[in-house]
Amino acid sequence: MILLVSLIPISFGILTYFFKKKTSLLVTISYILTFLFLTILQEGSFVVGNYSALKGIEFTFNFTIKFLLILFNLFSLITFFRIYKNYDHVFFSLWLLLTGSINGFFMSRDFFNIYVHLELASILTFLLLSYDKNEIRIWAALKYMMMSLVSLNFYLIGVGILYSNSGTLNLNYNLSNGINTFAFSFILTGLLTKGGLFFLSGWLPDAHTEAVKGTSPILSGIIVKLPLFIIYLLIPSLPNELRIFLYYFAVITAICSSLFTLLQNDIKKFMAYSTMTQMSYGLMIILINPPFFPYFIVYHMFTKGFLFMIAEDIYEKNGTKNLKELDGSQISLDTFFFAYFLADELRRIVPL
Structure with missing residues (x-):
C-alpha cells in the first residue's frame, strides 16, 4: 500500500x-x-x-x-x-x-533506492527545465545535468564504501552501526553539490533563472532540498568534527551567497541566489535543531515557490526580468501585497 x-x-x-x-x-x-x-x-x-x-x-x-x-x-x-x-x-x-x-x-x-529516485527526479527536471527547446534554457539544463552527474557519482562512491563495510544498503542499519567517516565525506560532497549551496552549485542560478514557467517554483521549492533531506536522515551518525566543519561551511556560504544576491539585477536570479543562502540556513537548521527541518522544507517551499510564481507572472506581463527595466512598471495591488507579505515572512525565518 x-x-x-x-x-x-x-x-x-x-x-x-x-x-x-x-x-x-x-x-x-x-x-x-x-x-x-x-x-x-x-x-x-x-x-x-x-x-x-x-x-x-x-x-x-x-x-x-x-x-x-x-x-x-x-x-x-x-x-x-x-x-x-x-x-x-x-x-x-x-x-x-x-x-x-x-x-x-x-x-x-535504502541508500541505492534513494539514489534511483533522486537521479530520476534530476533527469525529469532536466527535461522540464528546457521543455520549449530554447537554446539558453537547454544550456542551463545541461549545466544542471552535468553537475548532477558529478555530485551523484560522489554519492555513489560513498555508498559503495558503506556497502563494502556493512554488507547492506539499508540506511537505518548503517546509521545504527555508525557510518565510516571516509564514506561520509564522499556522500556529503555529492549532496552539498546537488543541494544548491554556494561554491559547489554553479548550476543553480542559471537553472532557476531560465527555467520554463512552472518549473522554477518546483525546483526552488522542493528539488534543491532533497539532498539536504538525506543529510537530515544521516545527522544522527554524523561525527562531531564533520558537524563543526559543516556549520562553518554553512555560515561562510550563507554570507557569500547573500552578497551575490544583492548584486543581481535579474529578478529570478536574485531569488535564485537567495535560495542558495536559504539552503545554507537549512543546513544550519539540520545541524542545530534537526526536528525543525521538515517544517523548514514546507515553509520555504510555499514562500519561495509563490515568490517565483509572482516573478514568472511579472516576466510574462512585462517581457523582462531586469529589475532596472521593471522600475516604474505597474503591478496589481493584490500581487504587490502578496509578494511583500511572502518576502517579509521569509525574512523572519531565513533573511534574504
Whole structure:
C-alpha cells in the first residue's frame, strides 16, 4: 500500500502520455487518489518482496513523511493549475513522473533506492527545465545535468564504501552501526553539490533563472532540498568534527551567497541566489535543531515557490526580468501585497 503513493502518479503519468485529450482529468484524478492514500495509510515500514530489511528495499511512512508529502502534493497541484493551459500532455506526463519519484524519495530508506529516485527526479527536471527547446534554457539544463552527474557519482562512491563495510544498503542499519567517516565525506560532497549551496552549485542560478514557467517554483521549492533531506536522515551518525566543519561551511556560504544576491539585477536570479543562502540556513537548521527541518522544507517551499510564481507572472506581463527595466512598471495591488507579505515572512525565518 505504501508504494501506491509513488506508483499512482507514475502510472497516471504513463496514461497521460497515451491519452492526451484527457490530460487535465488524469492529472486531477492522480492527485485525488494520492491525497486519499496519504490520508488513510497507516504509519509503518515496508520491505519490498518480504525480504529482511538488510537484503530488501525498505520504505517508511510516518507522521513526518505524511506531513511532507501531503503539503508537497498540494503545492504541486497548485502549480499545475497555474500552468495546465501552457503545455501539452507530454509535459504533464513528465510532471506526474516527477511527482511520483519525489514521493518515493521521501519514503525510501535504502541508500541505492534513494539514489534511483533522486537521479530520476534530476533527469525529469532536466527535461522540464528546457521543455520549449530554447537554446539558453537547454544550456542551463545541461549545466544542471552535468553537475548532477558529478555530485551523484560522489554519492555513489560513498555508498559503495558503506556497502563494502556493512554488507547492506539499508540506511537505518548503517546509521545504527555508525557510518565510516571516509564514506561520509564522499556522500556529503555529492549532496552539498546537488543541494544548491554556494561554491559547489554553479548550476543553480542559471537553472532557476531560465527555467520554463512552472518549473522554477518546483525546483526552488522542493528539488534543491532533497539532498539536504538525506543529510537530515544521516545527522544522527554524523561525527562531531564533520558537524563543526559543516556549520562553518554553512555560515561562510550563507554570507557569500547573500552578497551575490544583492548584486543581481535579474529578478529570478536574485531569488535564485537567495535560495542558495536559504539552503545554507537549512543546513544550519539540520545541524542545530534537526526536528525543525521538515517544517523548514514546507515553509520555504510555499514562500519561495509563490515568490517565483509572482516573478514568472511579472516576466510574462512585462517581457523582462531586469529589475532596472521593471522600475516604474505597474503591478496589481493584490500581487504587490502578496509578494511583500511572502518576502517579509521569509525574512523572519531565513533573511534574504
